[in-house]
Amino acid sequence: MEISICIVSKNRKIELQKTLSILASCIDITKHEVLVFLDGCTDNSSKLAREFPWVKWTTIAKSVGASKARSLLFIKASGKYIIGFDDDAHPIQPDFIEKCIAIFQRHPKVGIIAFKEITGVYNKEDLTKQANQSLIEYPCSEFVGCGFAVRSDVYNATRGFPEWIDIYGEENCLSIEVLSKNYTILYTNAIAVNHRINVQNRLEQGKNYFRFGKQLKNSTFYYFVYYPNPIKKIGKLYYHNLNKYALTDFKYLKIFFKTFFLCIFKLPLLMKYREPVDLDVIKLKESLPFPGRK
Numbered sequence: 130m131e132i133s134i135c136i137v138s139k140n141r142k143i144e145l146q147k148t149l150s151i152l153a154s155c156i157d158i159t160k161h162e163v164l165v166f167l168d169g170c171t172d173n174s175s176k177l178a179r180e181f182p183w184v185k186w187t188t189i190a191k192s193v194g195a196s197k198a199r200s201l202l203f204i205k206a207s208g209k210y211i212i213g214f215d216d217d218a219h220p221i222q223p224d225f226i227e228k229c230i231a232i233f234q235r236h237p238k239v240g241i242i243a244f245k246e247i248t249g250v251y252n253k254e255d256l257t258k259q260a261n262q263s264l265i266e267y268p269c270s271e272f273v274g275c276g277f278a279v280r281s282d283v284y285n286a287t288r289g290f291p292e293w294i295d296i297y298g299e300e301n302c303l304s305i306e307v308l309s310k311n312y313t314i315l316y317t318n319a320i321a322v323n324h325r326i327n328v329q330n331r332l333e334q335g336k337n338y339f340r341f342g343k344q345l346k347n348s349t350f351y352y353f354v355y356y357p358n359p360i361k362k363i364g365k366l367y368y369h370n371l372n373k374y375a376l377t378d379f380k381y382l383k384i385f386f387k388t389f390f391l392c393i394f395k396l397p398l399l400m401k402y403r404e405p406v407d408l409d410v411i412k413l414k415e416s417l418p419f420p421g422r423k
Contacts, residue, residue, distance in 0.1 A: 132161040132226050133208030133281075138216035139167070142174040144325065145216040149181050155223040158183045166202040168192045171411070188271040193276075195396030196302075209385070211279050214322065219274040221321045229278045229318050231416035240283035241304070243420040245321040264316055267302030269316040270417035271304035278323030279303075282311050293402050297340060297353060298347030305355055307416055309406045316420040342384040345370055349392045350399060357405040 134152065138145045145165070156287060164185045167174050169192030178186050187202060202213060210233060212226070222228065225244075232242055277300075287306035290299045304314055348366055352359040367389065375385035 130160070130162050130208040131230065132156075132210050132212060133206035134161065134163045134214065135166075135199070135206055136164070136194075136216055136231055137166045137168055137193075137195055137215050138170065138174060138418060139198075140162060140170050140172045140174070141175065141216045142170070142172045142420045146177055146180070147325075148214060148216055148219045149177070149184065151183070151219040153183075156226060161207060161226065164194070164205055166198045168195070168198040181300050194362070196290045196294040196296060196299035197276075197292045198320060200290040200292055203284060209281055211281055211284060211409060212276050213279070215275040215324065217362055218322050218324045219324060220244075220276070221323055222319075224306050225320050226348075231403055232317065232319070233278070233400065234314065236313075236315060238311070238313055240280055240307040240310065241272050241314040241317045242278040242320065243269055243314055243316040244276055244278075245275035245316075245421060246324050247317040247321055248324045248326055250325055250327060251323065257391060264315045266319070266423075267331060268313045268417055269420040269423075270314070270325065270414050272314055273324075274300045275324040276320070278320075279307075280312075280329075283307060283310065288312050288404075291402070293350060294347045295343065296319070297343040298351055300317055301351055302354070305406060305410065305414055309410045314417075314420075316418075316423070318421075325383050329364045338380055338384060340372075341374060341381060342388050345385070345394060346395075349388075353396055353399055354403050355406050356411065357408065393398060 134156070136145070137150065149163070156163070163183070164187070167188040169189060175186070175188050178184070185205070187205070193201070199213070204235060210229060212229065229242060229408065233239060287303060287310065289303065291302045294302065307314060345366070349363055352362045352366065356362055371385060374381040376382065
């Protein structure tokens with residue numbers, strides 16, 4: 130197989146169905162494979178297997194979280210390159226696979242390609258206009274999980290997506306490990322993905338509170354695992370989040386202290402995962418722009 134497309138999904142049957150329908154119209158299943166991991170779904174997502182029999186399905190009853198699910202799925206990929214999509218994201222260019230392969234072939238030291246993310250619900254004409262821009266490519270610090278590609282051999286040379294993170298932050302962990310192997314992460318707008326999220330609906334549903342707690346916890350874990358001297362960085366993290374969020378909203382404050390004490394309890398258990406990278410790698414990563422923001 131040239132390309133393995135990997136998708137993790139949890140209780141978003143309709144979105145997953147749409148993504149798979151779009152992929153079915155633009156990939157050659159004799160050359161490429163699509164793998165889907167249903168992470169403890171309770172919405173009958175498994176019934177999609179009858180509609181898409183060419184997909185390689187993995188289903189588990191109890192959710193393990195997005196990061197571990199990706200880890201379990203990616204080891205099953207047989208392609209030379211792996212493309213990852215969120216279940217509510219799809220490629221805009223029909224020839225996205227050919228573009229990926231061409232970029233990897235032109236740049237042997239590129240380990241990950243970060244796709245351009247177009248967030249929101251748009252019609253096809255609007256998406257095409259946003260995607261058809263002058264070419265922009267540059268090395269960046271990480272990638273966004275809704276749309277990216279990674280060399281399989283590079284991924285296998287790292288520890289992959291971490292099992293000690295559940296959701297939000299796993300991309301950062303893989304990114305720093307790829308950089309530590311002397312590979313680059315290349316942002317390109319030649320490949321765009323539409324992340325079909327309604328930002329306003331998420332705010333109204335309170336998912337920003339959920340994200341706040343997860344990102345605070347997982348950032349703490351990230352610094353602890355990868356930084357030679359993480360205490361100062363973790364201190365700055367909590368100082369920033371206390372002043373910007375916790376002191377402005379009582380619900381944020383409750384989540385802040387809950388996360389703080391959870392991390393105190395959990396950090397000793399992370400010792401077995403702790404593998405600090407060289408300071409040069411940290412400096413390099415911190416000097417690089419975020420994808421799509423240069």
